[in-house]
Amino acid sequence: MPILFSSSAARLxxxxxxxALLAACAHPITMITETAPPxxxxxxxxxxxxYVMTDAQRDQQVTTAGGxxxxxxxxxxxxxxxxxxxxxxxxxxDVVVLRTAGDAKxxxxxxxxxxxxxxxxxxxxxxSWITWPPTSFTAEVSCVVSDAAGAELTRVRAVGNGTAxxxxxxxxxxLAARRAATRLTSQLSSEIRRNEKLR
Numbered sequence: 313m314p315i316l317f318s319s320s321a322a323r324l325x326x327x328x329x330x331x332a333l334l335a336a337c338a339h340p341i342t343m344i345t346e347t348a349p350p351x352x353x354x355x356x357x358x359x360x361x362x363y364v365m366t367d368a369q370r371d372q373q374v375t376t377a378g379g380x381x382x383x384x385x386x387x388x389x390x391x392x393x394x395x396x397x398x399x400x401x402x403x404x405x406d407v408v409v410l411r412t413a414g415d416a417k418x419x420x421x422x423x424x425x426x427x428x429x430x431x432x433x434x435x436x437x438x439x440s441w442i443t444w445p446p447t448s449f450t451a452e453v454s455c456v457v458s459d460a461a462g463a464e465l466t467r468v469r470a471v472g473n474g475t476a477x478x479x480x481x482x483x484x485x486x487l488a489a490r491r492a493a494t495r496l497t498s499q500l501s502s503e504i505r506r507n508e509k510l511r
Contacts, residue, residue, distance in 0.1 A: 472496025
């Protein structure tokens with residue numbers, strides 16, 4: 313025998329389903345920042361370096377926590393590629409991108425002396441029970457650095473933390489993430505300069 317619902321019960325059920333669907337949604341944000349470390353031609357190291365990033369990494373979508381039980385989604389490699397490139401350009405004269413780190417002949421032909429292979433981790437959270445944008449964001453990049461032949465020389469790591477309050481968003485819902493990316497870029501360039509094996 314079919315189960316019959318009253319109109320009010322049906323409305324309540326529809327509202328519950330809609331609320332569940334909305335809770336399951338991940339709001340898109342971006343981490344891309346326009347801010348870059350200063351690039352002084354006089355201080356640049358006269359090397360051509362490369363970083364490795366594949367299309368598969370650029371297409372990798374990540375979902376982390378937002379506020380009010382919601383989540384946010386973004387593309388960490390695609391969004392932070394500019395940050396990684398800017399950090400390298402603040403230290404080295406020439407920076408290029410590669411699809412793989414292990415092609416020694418291609419690296420030698422291109423004149424690349426160092427190859428940075430980044431791994432990115434991110435996390436977010438929010439102190440708000442009302443709005444969904446994250447108020448706290450962390451971005452971390454760890455790079456294996458190899459020579460043109462593929463032999464590992466060293467590793468560098470940088471972490472950027474960003475926070476934003478509700479009154480600051482003004483429609484810029486990825487503000488905490490972009491602040492994290494800005495700090496990550498600055499710290500990464502500093503860590504590279506500090507490492508004697510990368511000079």
